[in-house]
Amino acid sequence: MPARTPTRTHPVAPAPAAGAEVRLPWWAIALPVAAFTALFLLLAGSGQARATEGQPAVGRFLEQVRHTVAR
Structure with missing residues (x-):
């Protein structure tokens, strides 16, 4: 017996028209x-950057990390 396909409960949004304006929020x-x-x-x-004297x-340790990353 074939499986049933669920029906959509909300309409699909139409594709934007050519030249449509897209607005982004300021934080984007x-x-x-x-x-x-x-x-x-x-x-x-x-x-x-310099290591601390004390x-x-x-x-x-930081110098060793720097040498490792630089390779």
């Missing part, structure tokens, strides 16, 4: 721009 542009800017600033400022073990 602002959030990706803010994320890109933050990541870019992290990458751009990494050349000036914790040489942390500095050595």
